[in-house]
Amino acid sequence: MVKRTSFEHDDCPIARSLDAIGDWWSMLIIREALFGVSRFGEFQKRLGLAKNILTVRLRALTDQGILKTAPASDGSAYQEYLLTPKGRGVFPILVALRQWSEEFDERPEEISTILVDKENGQPVRKLELYSQDGRLLGAGDTALKPRPAAKLRKRVVA
Amino acid sequence: MVKRTSFEHDDCPIARSLDAIGDWWSMLIIREALFGVSRFGEFQKRLGLAKNILTVRLRALTDQGILKTAPASDGSAYQEYLLTPKGRGVFPILVALRQWSEEFDERPEEISTILVDKENGQPVRKLELYSQDGRLLGAGDTALKPRPAAKLRKRVVA
DNA sequence: CAATCTAGTTTAATCATGCAACCATTGGAG
DNA sequence: CTCCAATGGTTGCATGATTAAACTAGATTG
Numbered sequence: 197m198v199k200r201t202s203f204e205h206d207d208c209p210i211a212r213s214l215d216a217i218g219d220w221w222s223m224l225i226i227r228e229a230l231f232g233v234s235r236f237g238e239f240q241k242r243l244g245l246a247k248n249i250l251t252v253r254l255r256a257l258t259d260q261g262i263l264k265t266a267p268a269s270d271g272s273a274y275q276e277y278l279l280t281p282k283g284r285g286v287f288p289i290l291v292a293l294r295q296w297s298e299e300f301d302e303r304p305e306e307i308s309t310i311l312v313d314k315e316n317g318q319p320v321r322k323l324e325l326y327s328q329d330g331r332l333l334g335a336g337d338t339a340l341k342p343r344p345a346a347k348l349r350k351r352v353v354a
Numbered sequence: 355m356v357k358r359t360s361f362e363h364d365d366c367p368i369a370r371s372l373d374a375i376g377d378w379w380s381m382l383i384i385r386e387a388l389f390g391v392s393r394f395g396e397f398q399k400r401l402g403l404a405k406n407i408l409t410v411r412l413r414a415l416t417d418q419g420i421l422k423t424a425p426a427s428d429g430s431a432y433q434e435y436l437l438t439p440k441g442r443g444v445f446p447i448l449v450a451l452r453q454w455s456e457e458f459d460e461r462p463e464e465i466s467t468i469l470v471d472k473e474n475g476q477p478v479r480k481l482e483l484y485s486q487d488g489r490l491l492g493a494g495d496t497a498l499k500p501r502p503a504a505k506l507r508k509r510v511v512a
Numbered sequence: 513c514a515a516t517c518t519a520g521t522t523t524a525a526t527c528a529t530g531c532a533a534c535c536a537t538t539g540g541a542g
Numbered sequence: 543c544t545c546c547a548a549t550g551g552t553t554g555c556a557t558g559a560t561t562a563a564a565c566t567a568g569a570t571t572g
Contacts (some may be wrong), residue, residue, distance in 0.1 A: 207464055210382070213455045214378045214382070218381065219376070220369075224372070224534070227368055231491055239538080248550095248560085248561080250519095253467075258382075261460070285454055286491055290368055292449075293447055294368050299443055302419075307501065308366075309366070309500060310501055313485040313496060315485065318487075323482070327471040327473065327474070327480070328477070328479060333478060334445070335388055337472050337473065339472045340389075341467060341475065392513095394549070404529090405551065406531085407530065432549060432550070
């Protein structure tokens with residue numbers, strides 16, 4: 197928030213992500229949604245945020261194609277907020293955030309949950325980044341290259 | 355940050371991460387630092403943020419053990435900001451953010467860089483989450499379990 | 513048709529953010 | 543020694559984001 201500086205038109209994909217979902221509430225809303233929360237009141241109760249903020253965030257996430265509203269589902273004629281594929285695509289980001297806390301937090305004993313494989317209840321492994329030919333990569337093994345000029349699409353002038 | 359609601363004592367590791375580095379500038383500062391930027395002026399020039407904000411962010415990151423200040427290094431008697439292991443641990447989060455943009459941004463042609471394997475210049479693969487026994491896991495294949503009760507450390511009462 | 517639940521909107525107070533302008537230190541030129 | 547420029551940082555004010563609480567309005571229940 198305090199969206200004084202918007203990174204919407206920054207050419208760094210990290211900045212663009214942050215512009216879209218880089219605030220506490222959006223991430224946490226998506227986290228809840230991944231657990232199946234879909235109703236306004238549920239989000240509000242579980243996250244404890246002000247309702248007006250929730251309204252704004254839900255609308256922003258919907259506008260960005262991260263959530264979509266479905267007419268109903270559980271009888272009641274209200275609507276519910278469901279993740280789109282783009283929204284579900286946030287999962288690895290949340291896992292990365294979680295694992296960073298688990299690894300580096302100085303009070304790990306306060307962390308109350310672990311992410312497990314549903315199949316057998318075992319903790320998942322750390323997220324791993326591989327090269328095309330299967331080598332495990334760390335931060336130092338990578339570099340940034342300019343994009344290959346992109347096929348010059350219709351410029352989005354407006 | 356409008357740190358009205360601090361998630362510092364939330365028991366969700368995601369919330370804790372967000373509390374530590376969940377604001378635009380911190381993430382971007384770490385991004386720059388991973389590229390080798392270490393000087394106050396460099397950060398300021400590349401990110402284009404106000405110096406006071408940078409000061410606050412650098413101090414916060416330092417206090418959290420994400421950056422450390424070294425007395426100098428390149429002659430000039432000023433200090434420089436270096437990543438700690440905890441700071442370098444943010445790398446996967448940044449990669450996840452980057453890949454989310456690359457996959458779902460509706461104007462990917464505006465993204466100017468790609469992350470490549472330094473060894474051969476090839477793009478890296480997508481971050482992947484595996485189970486202990488090597489199966490690739492998606493959001494739906496995981497669940498949260500309460501932590502195994504943790505050895506009941508001294509409660510942080512204060 | 514009254515009570516209540518859901519999903520908001522409005523309002524007013526508060527506090528963080530961001531910009532700009534201002535200090536302090538270092539180091540070199542004259 | 544004095545002046546100037548660059549680095550690193552602090553202070554003050556305007557904006558505006560966040561919040562709780564009050565209010566609205568449709569749906570559900572009884």
